[in-house]
Amino acid sequence: MSGLLAxxxxxxxxxxxxxxxxxDVAAAAGKAxxxxxxxxxxxxxxxxxxxxxxxxxxxxxxxxxxxxxxxxNKLILLLPVAMLLANFAPWLITPxxxxxGSYLCFEGAEKIFHVLFPHASHAIDEDMSIKDPGHLxxxxxxGAIKTDFILSAEIMTIALAAxxxxxxxxxxxxxxxxxxxxxxxxxxxxxxxxxxxxVGLYLAGNAPTPIxxxxxxxxxxxxxxxxxxxxxxxxAAMLWVGGSIIIHGLEVLGFGWLGHHIHDWAYxxxxxxxAGWMGFAEWSAKAAMDGVFGxxxxxxxxxxxxxxxGPVIATxxxxxxxx
Numbered sequence: 001m002s003g004l005l006a007x008x009x010x011x012x013x014x015x016x017x018x019x020x021x022x023x024d025v026a027a028a029a030g031k032a033x034x035x036x037x038x039x040x041x042x043x044x045x046x047x048x049x050x051x052x053x054x055x056x057x058x059x060x061x062x063x064x065x066x067x068x069x070x071x072x073n074k075l076i077l078l079l080p081v082a083m084l085l086a087n088f089a090p091w092l093i094t095p096x097x098x099x100x101g102s103y104l105c106f107e108g109a110e111k112i113f114h115v116l117f118p119h120a121s122h123a124i125d126e127d128m129s130i131k132d133p134g135h136l137x138x139x140x141x142x143g144a145i146k147t148d149f150i151l152s153a154e155i156m157t158i159a160l161a162a163x164x165x166x167x168x169x170x171x172x173x174x175x176x177x178x179x180x181x182x183x184x185x186x187x188x189x190x191x192x193x194x195x196x197x198x199v200g201l202y203l204a205g206n207a208p209t210p211i212x213x214x215x216x217x218x219x220x221x222x223x224x225x226x227x228x229x230x231x232x233x234x235x236a237a238m239l240w241v242g243g244s245i246i247i248h249g250l251e252v253l254g255f256g257w258l259g260h261h262i263h264d265w266a267y268x269x270x271x272x273x274x275a276g277w278m279g280f281a282e283w284s285a286k287a288a289m290d291g292v293f294g295x296x297x298x299x300x301x302x303x304x305x306x307x308x309x310g311p312v313i314a315t316x317x318x319x320x321x322x323x
Contacts, residue, residue, distance in 0.1 A: 059194050062141060067187040069145035073152045074179035082160045083172055093161055094252045100154040101245030102297065106305055108239035109298025111231075155182055158245070193230075197223045240287050243294025262289045 085092055159178045165171035196219055203216025251259040266289065270282025 058137065060191060062137065063187055063191050063194070065141050066144045066148065067183060069141070070148045070152060070183045070187065071180065073145065073149045074156060074183060075176060077149070078153055078156045079172065079175055079179065082156050082175060083168065086160055086171065087168060093157065094249050096157050097161055097245050098249040100157055101242040101249065102301060103150070104154065104238040104242030105246065105294040105298035106301040107298070108235045108242065109295050110302055110305075111235050112295065113299065113302060152179075155179075158241075193223075193226070196226075236291060239294035239298065240291040241294075243290035243292070243297065244287075246297060247290060247293060258293070262286060262293075265289065 085096070156175065156179065159175060159182075160171075163171055163174050163178075165174055200216045200219030200223070204213050204220065205216070207213045207216055247259045247262065250256065263286070266282045266286035269285035270278045273281045
């Protein structure tokens with residue numbers, strides 16, 4: 001009996017340790033996931049565009065297939081690579097983060113440049129055309145999963161750099177939790193977004209009360225506004241996150257001049273407002289300066305991407321530079 005009680009006590013102790021580990025993983029995953037906000041918002045804003053041209057009945061099945069592809073990207077392809085980097089080549093993490101940050105800055109700056117100086121792209125028009133309806137769905141899903149791979153690589157690298165775990169296994173578990181949580185959050189949100197206009201149409205035509213029908217019409221009218229808000233917020237978040245990654249990476253590599261000055265300027269802004277607003281003002285000032293740097297860096301990268309990187313990739317892949 002004493003041996004049985006001792007065994008039960010050991011089991012209880014192991015359960016407590018396991019519960020504490022789960023709490024640690026959840027806390028670390030939440031912290032790491034928050035660092036990926038810019039990429040997540042952009043992902044949620046970009047994905048609905050791949051559903052244009054499909055019947056409403058096909059939207060959720062397509063989103064589910066993209067979700068599965070995203071989980072495969074993160075858990076099967078990127079997670080092992082991330083763990084190898086973290087344990088055998090940690091010095092590569094900062095340069096890879098800066099590469100991902102540069103991509104975010106380029107994407108954000110290119111969107112701003114396109115708004116200020118609208119220009120058509122025959123490659124984009126060709127990609128978005130209906131073509132053969134029988135192959136359209138497969139093409140769109142493959143395109144979405146390829147885009148997701150790039151965004152997922154950024155998410156996993158950013159999260160990996162933010163994780164502080166005592167063991168390799170906890171680090172891997174935390175990264176897996178981040179991967180699953182982010183994927184479900186992004187594509188769950190996308191599913192809600194793309195079906196809201198259908199819900200609005202149903203309410204507008206079938207709600208038993210005038211208030212319900214008015215709510216339905218309001219939803220239909222609001223969805224384009226919501227997509228515009230998501231696009232603006234996603235662009236701002238990309239530039240903020242991308243700029244901050246580059247500035248922090250420069251500090252890690254020994255070039256901390258800009259980061260120190262931004263910190264000092266943000267500190268001065270924070271101490272120029274009432275005490276209750278100090279933290280928010282300092283954070284906002286730093287985020288704004290990181291975002292401005294992201295815009296400048298992204299604008300500098302546009303000619304490099306379009307004149308050098310695009311043609312090189314086109315030569316290797318056999319496609320046009322526009323694609």
